Amino acid sequence: xxxxxxxxxxxxxxxxxxxxxxxxxxxxxxxxxxxxxxxxxxxxxxxxxxxxxxxxxxxxxxxxxxxxxxxxxxxxxxxxxxxxxxxxxxxxxxxxxxxxxxxxxxxxxxxxxxxxxxxxxxxxxxxxxxxxxxxxxxxxxxxxxxxxxxxxxxxxxxxxxxxxxxxxxxxxxxxxxxxxxxxxxxxxxxxxxxxxxxxxxxxxxxxxxxxxxxxxxxxxxxxxxxxxxxxxxxxxxxxxxxxxxxxxxxxxxxxxxxxxxxxxxxxxxxxxxxxxxxxxxxxxxxxxxxxxxxxxxxxxxxxxxxxxxxxxxxxxxxxxxxxxxxxxxxxxxxxxxxxxxxxxxxxxxxxxxxxxxxxxxxxxxxxxxxxxxxxxxxxxxxxxxxxxxxxxxxxxxxxxxxxx
Amino acid sequence: xxxxxxxxxxxxxxxxxxxxxxxxxxxxxxxxxxxxxxxxxxxxxxxxxxxxxxxxxxxxxxxxxxxxxxxxxxxxxxxxxxxxxxxxxxxxxxxxxxxxxxxxxxxxxxxxxxxxxxxxxxxxxxxxxxxxxxxxxxxxxxxxxxxxxxxxxxxxxxxxxxxxxxxxxxxxxxxxxxxxxxxxxxxxxxxxxxxxxxxxxxxxxxxxxxxxxxxxxxxxxxxxxxxxxxxxxxxxxxxxxxxxxxxxxxxxxxxxxxxxxxxxxxxxxxxxxxxxxxxxxxxxxxxxxxxxxxxxxxxxxxxxxxxxxxxxxxxxxxxxxxxxxxxxxxxxxxx
Numbered sequence: 001x002x003x004x005x006x007x008x009x010x011x012x013x014x015x016x017x018x019x020x021x022x023x024x025x026x027x028x029x030x031x032x033x034x035x036x037x038x039x040x041x042x043x044x045x046x047x048x049x050x051x052x053x054x055x056x057x058x059x060x061x062x063x064x065x066x067x068x069x070x071x072x073x074x075x076x077x078x079x080x081x082x083x084x085x086x087x088x089x090x091x092x093x094x095x096x097x098x099x100x101x102x103x104x105x106x107x108x109x110x111x112x113x114x115x116x117x118x119x120x121x122x123x124x125x126x127x128x129x130x131x132x133x134x135x136x137x138x139x140x141x142x143x144x145x146x147x148x149x150x151x152x153x154x155x156x157x158x159x160x161x162x163x164x165x166x167x168x169x170x171x172x173x174x175x176x177x178x179x180x181x182x183x184x185x186x187x188x189x190x191x192x193x194x195x196x197x198x199x200x201x202x203x204x205x206x207x208x209x210x211x212x213x214x215x216x217x218x219x220x221x222x223x224x225x226x227x228x229x230x231x232x233x234x235x236x237x238x239x240x241x242x243x244x245x246x247x248x249x250x251x252x253x254x255x256x257x258x259x260x261x262x263x264x265x266x267x268x269x270x271x272x273x274x275x276x277x278x279x280x281x282x283x284x285x286x287x288x289x290x291x292x293x294x295x296x297x298x299x300x301x302x303x304x305x306x307x308x309x310x311x312x313x314x315x316x317x318x319x320x321x322x323x324x325x326x327x328x329x330x331x332x333x334x335x336x337x338x339x340x341x342x343x344x345x346x347x348x349x350x351x352x353x354x355x356x357x358x359x360x361x362x363x364x365x366x367x368x369x370x371x372x373x374x375x376x377x378x379x380x381x382x383x384x385x386x387x388x389x390x391x392x393x394x395x396x397x398x399x400x401x402x403x404x
Numbered sequence: 405x406x407x408x409x410x411x412x413x414x415x416x417x418x419x420x421x422x423x424x425x426x427x428x429x430x431x432x433x434x435x436x437x438x439x440x441x442x443x444x445x446x447x448x449x450x451x452x453x454x455x456x457x458x459x460x461x462x463x464x465x466x467x468x469x470x471x472x473x474x475x476x477x478x479x480x481x482x483x484x485x486x487x488x489x490x491x492x493x494x495x496x497x498x499x500x501x502x503x504x505x506x507x508x509x510x511x512x513x514x515x516x517x518x519x520x521x522x523x524x525x526x527x528x529x530x531x532x533x534x535x536x537x538x539x540x541x542x543x544x545x546x547x548x549x550x551x552x553x554x555x556x557x558x559x560x561x562x563x564x565x566x567x568x569x570x571x572x573x574x575x576x577x578x579x580x581x582x583x584x585x586x587x588x589x590x591x592x593x594x595x596x597x598x599x600x601x602x603x604x605x606x607x608x609x610x611x612x613x614x615x616x617x618x619x620x621x622x623x624x625x626x627x628x629x630x631x632x633x634x635x636x637x638x639x640x641x642x643x644x645x646x647x648x649x650x651x652x653x654x655x656x657x658x659x660x661x662x663x664x665x666x667x668x669x670x671x672x673x674x675x676x677x678x679x680x681x682x683x684x685x686x687x688x689x690x691x692x693x694x695x696x697x698x699x700x701x702x703x704x705x706x707x708x709x710x711x712x713x714x715x716x717x718x719x720x721x722x723x724x725x726x727x728x729x730x731x732x733x734x735x736x737x738x739x
Binding site: 103106110113114117197201203204208214217219221308309313314315316318319320321323324354355358359361364369371373 | 444445448477485560593594595598599601602603604605607608609611612613615617627630631633638652654655656
C-alpha cells in the first residue's frame, strides 16, 4: 500500500507537470488570433481558436491529474493518464491544424491500417505465450509469409491463393518453432532467433531465384471492400467499414480470439497450460498437442500479417520489408497484458504515432519525427513499470514442459 | 533419437553447402582480385547494391579481374565482411553505402596495401588508399524537382525520403530548390522515414501527401521511396524514382503510365571509375565526385510518359543539366 501510494504521487506529479507545460505552451497562441481547422472527413470541418482551446483542454487535464492525488483514488490514476495523453495529442493536432485543415478521419484511417500487422503479430504472440511458448520469431514468420504469399500470387496468378499460401507458410515456419521448442526442448529464444535469421536467408534466396530472374516484380493488391450501408455511417464508415480485407480480418480476429480465449473450453485449457502445465496435464489435457496447435495458429496469424505487407500494401516484395514490425508486435502484446483487446489498443497506439509523425512532417511541424517514433515505447515502459496496472506474463511462459 | 536426428540434419546441411560450393567455384587464375561488400541488402536488390555490383563487374570484365561479393546481413557485420576480403588477399575492396564509412576507414588503416573505394562515403582525413565516391545528389534532386514543378497542376508536390542521412538530405533539398527554381511559389511536402526497407510506410506517407493535394511524388529512399511511387501509380498521380531507372526495377519494365522519370545516381560509373583507377595505378586517396559534368548523375528516360511530357519540359531539363554541369547554375544546397 505504501509503495503504490508513492507510485501514485510520482505519476500524478508527472502528469501535472506535463499539463502545466501544455498550458505554458498555449500562451504562445493566446495573444494571436490563430485558428485551427479540424476536418472530419466528408462531414466537413470546424475551426476553433488554437490558443484558447489548448488552454481549456490543458486545464481539464490538470484537474484530471490533480483529482486522484487529492482524493487518493488510485483507480483514477488510469483516467488521469489517458486524459493527459488525450490533451497532449489534441494539442499537437490543434497546433498542426493552424491555417491548414487537419483531417482526423484520414489520420485515424491511416492509423488503423498501419497498426494491422502489429495487431496481428501481437495476437500471434498471445496465442503462443498463453500456452507457454515464447515466440520472438514473429518477424521471421511475417517476412517468410510476405515473400511466399507474393511469389505464389505471381506464379498462380491469383492474389487470394497467394493470401492462403502466405498463411500456410506462416504455419510451416511456426511448425519448425514448435518442433524445436516443444519437442526438442530447445531454448525458445534461440529457436526464435534461428527462425528469424533463416527467414532473411530464405526470402533473399527466393526473391533472387524466382522473382528477379523471372523479371517478376509486381502484382495487384487486395481490393478495398466497402461494407454496404455501414460504410455510409459518418466518420466510422470511412475509418472502419471501408478497408482492405486483412484490416477487416484483423478486427474480426481480435474479437474472435478474445471470445475463444476467455469463453470456451479450448481457451481455458490454453490458459491453464500457460500458467501451470503440470496441473493441466494431470487433469488430462494433452499439453504437447495444445502447444503445437496454438503455436501453429499463431504462425498463421503472423502469416496473415506478412501478407499485409506484400499483398495488401505494396504489391511487391523487398528484402527485409517487414522492417521490425514483428518485434514491435511483441511490445504491443506486452502493452496489452497478453489480452487481445489490449494488444489491439497497443497496436493502434503504434500505428497512430506513426501516422501522426507522417502527417506532422507533411504539415511542417517542427517536432523531430524521432520523438513520435519513440513515444509508443515510452508508453510501453510506463505500462511495464506497473503504474497503470501490472503487465504479468503467463506463469509458465518460456518454460519447456517435460512430462514426468 | 534426438542425436540421430540432429546428426542427420547436419550432414544434410553440410552436403548442401558442399554442393553449392562445387557449383560456384572459379577455376581460372586471374590477376588482381576485387571484392564488394554490400550494405544490408543484396547485390541484385535492384537498387544501390546492384548498381555498384554492375559497375564492379564491368571493370572486372574489362581488366580481367577476379570479382566477388559479400552480402551484409546486419550492420554489425560490416567490418567482419571487409576483413574477410582483406585476409583472402583481395587487392581492391568496394564498400557500398554511407553506413560502411567507419568500417572502411578502420580497415583501410589496418590494411594499407589494399585499395578501398566506398560509395557515398566521405572521409574527413582521407588515407592514401581510400577513395570516397560521392555524388551531387542535390543536382540529381534539383533536376527531379524542376521536372515535378513543370508537370504539376496543383502546384503541390511531394517527396518520400528515406533515412535522414547526407545523400538523402541532399536529394530532398535539391528537389525543393529545383522546384522553386521553376516556380518560386510551389509547395513541397516532404517526409523522412527512418528506414530504407519500409515500403508500407513510404506508401502511407505518399498517400497522406496526395491527400494534401500533391500530384507528383518523388520517392527518394530505396524500397521505402518505391512504396511512395507505388502509391502515386495507384492514385493516378505522377511518380519520380531515384538512384536508377525504376521503370525497370520497381515497375518491372512497365507499363507505368504515371512514372515520369528517375533521378539517377550513376553508382555503376562511380565504382567502375574507382576500380579502374586502382588497376591502372592512378588511384589517389581522396574523393571522386559524380555530377552533371561527368555523367555521375542524370535522369532516366520517360518511357510510357514520353508523350505526356511536353517538348519544352524536356528542353528545359537538358538545359538545367548543361548549366549544372558548366557551373552557370547552382543548386544552392548546403548541408
